[in-house]
Amino acid sequence: MGRVGVLLLNLGGPDRLEDVGPFLFNLFSDPEIIRLPFPWLQRPLAWLISSRRTKKSQENYKQIGGGSPLRRITEAQGEALKEQLGALGQEATIYVGMRYWHPYTEEAIAKIIQDKIEHLVILPLYPQFSISTSGSSFRLLEKLWKENTKLQSINYTVIPSWHKQQGYLQAMADLIVQELSQIANPDEAHIFFSAHGVPKNYVEEAGDPYEQEIEECTYLIMQTLNRPNFYTLAYQSRVGPVEWLQPYTEDAIKELGTKGTKDLVVVPISFVSEHIETLQEIDIEYRELAEEAGIHNFRRVPALNTNPVFIKALADLVIDALEAPSLKLSQVTQMKKKVKIYPPERWEWGMTTSAEVWNGRIAMLGFIALIIELVTGHGLLHMVGLL
Numbered sequence: 181m182g183r184v185g186v187l188l189l190n191l192g193g194p195d196r197l198e199d200v201g202p203f204l205f206n207l208f209s210d211p212e213i214i215r216l217p218f219p220w221l222q223r224p225l226a227w228l229i230s231s232r233r234t235k236k237s238q239e240n241y242k243q244i245g246g247g248s249p250l251r252r253i254t255e256a257q258g259e260a261l262k263e264q265l266g267a268l269g270q271e272a273t274i275y276v277g278m279r280y281w282h283p284y285t286e287e288a289i290a291k292i293i294q295d296k297i298e299h300l301v302i303l304p305l306y307p308q309f310s311i312s313t314s315g316s317s318f319r320l321l322e323k324l325w326k327e328n329t330k331l332q333s334i335n336y337t338v339i340p341s342w343h344k345q346q347g348y349l350q351a352m353a354d355l356i357v358q359e360l361s362q363i364a365n366p367d368e369a370h371i372f373f374s375a376h377g378v379p380k381n382y383v384e385e386a387g388d389p390y391e392q393e394i395e396e397c398t399y400l401i402m403q404t405l406n407r408p409n410f411y412t413l414a415y416q417s418r419v420g421p422v423e424w425l426q427p428y429t430e431d432a433i434k435e436l437g438t439k440g441t442k443d444l445v446v447v448p449i450s451f452v453s454e455h456i457e458t459l460q461e462i463d464i465e466y467r468e469l470a471e472e473a474g475i476h477n478f479r480r481v482p483a484l485n486t487n488p489v490f491i492k493a494l495a496d497l498v499i500d501a502l503e504a505p506s507l508k509l510s511q512v513t514q515m516k517k518k519v520k521i522y523p524p525e526r527w528e529w530g531m532t533t534s535a536e537v538w539n540g541r542i543a544m545l546g547f548i549a550l551i552i553e554l555v556t557g558h559g560l561l562h563m564v565g566l567l
């Protein structure tokens with residue numbers, strides 16, 4: 181085999197407080213994050229939402245040391261993966277491609293071309309597929325591939341999602357056991373899986389498999405754990421006024437408090453690194469909420485980061501992918517399309533009735549907000565709770 185590369189895909193996060201605004205602008209400029217019927221509206225709306233959200237978001241980043249640890253952790257995962265692959269007899273160069281901040285996916289691709297990589301494995305660091313995460317990165321890569329003939333000669337394969345991978349499930353179960361072992365009555369503790377949410381219409385209209393993969397994954401972790409504890413799955417980090425996947429984490433915590441739960445072990449499920457939503461949202465906001473609800477023993481299972489069992493799982497995924505027939509970016513989108521998932525036309529043009537309604541609402545909101553903002557200096561989006 182010739183030169184082998186692994187491209188790790190991730191979201192990216194602002195390294196410093198002054199990066200928060202431009203990071204948010206990049207995020208909201210992505211049509212997979214905010215769906216609009218008119219592409220020309222995307223950037224003005226992204227500008228509006230990001231500039232109104234920056235201050236609040238910066239306050240949160242301040243609470244975790246003034247920036248996201250995501251770059252540092254993802255790069256450490258890359259180094260550990262390289263070492264593990266080497267130990268298994270597979271030399272490879274690892275590249276990190278972030279969607280919304282440095283090092284950008286485009287930068288990683290430029291290095292891959294420069295290094296004359298011949299075999300490439302594309303591995304998103306999201307165990308479960310969502311249109312808004314891995315889907316967005318695949319979209320971007322598809323575009324880069326179409327534009328560049330040098331990329332077209334690389335023999336590459338995509339790993340769409342890996343939420344059932346044995347080593348990954350084991351690593352998650354191990355971390356939960358470690359946390360439970362610190363509680364006086366471990367069997368009494370309630371295990372609380374908190375997944376990052378997505379708007380409900382992603383699943384119900386666009387056919388995003390995210391909810392199903394999260395549910396399967398949670399179930400399989402509980403099976404691997406093989407303990408008698410009760411468990412709950414809920415969704416965190418809702419943004420904006422529309423309905424997201426339910427139950428919401430805050431509601432579920434309050435309800436458990438009302439029912440008399442005393443020991444809660446929170447497991448972040450949709451992301452493999454510490455980031456703002458584990459360090460700030462769970463550790464600070466949800467902890468406070470739990471305390472108020474009478475849950476006095478609130479614990480959070482750490483993210484996988486460079487956990488050796490997890491890194492071995494990633495290495496196994498890469499080795500299996502190199503041995504299996506290759507899966508192309510277009511095949512992933514086609515494959516999902518067949519089962520009414522990830523339909524590009526529908527996605528771009530909003531052909532379903534309710535997507536139309538939602539697109540219309542957003543467009544209208546954008547227009548009105550832009551005008552009100554210009555005239556009064558006060559944002560409408562702020563009033564409706566989007567910011």
Ligand SMILES: C=CC1=C(C)c2cc3[nH]c(cc4nc(cc5[nH]c(cc1n2)c(C)c5CCC(=O)O)C(CCC(=O)O)=C4C)c(C)c3C=C
Nearest residue numbers: 192193194213237248250310312313376378419450455456
């Ligand atoms: C699997 C994980 C994630 C999904 C699904 C996801 C969807 C999603 N996110 C937003 C809006 C925002 N996300 C933000 C930060 C952020 N999101 C994820 C992961 C998922 N997002 C991570 C790991 C991070 C943090 C990175 C870091 O800095 O540590 C933010 C910015 C932070 C803030 O202002 O709150 C926004 C905004 C939407 C709208 C969405 C689905 C459509």
Ligand SMILES: [Fe+2]
Nearest residue numbers: 191312376417
């Ligand atoms: Fe997000």
Ligand SMILES: [Fe+2]
Nearest residue numbers: 376417419457
């Ligand atoms: Fe988020």
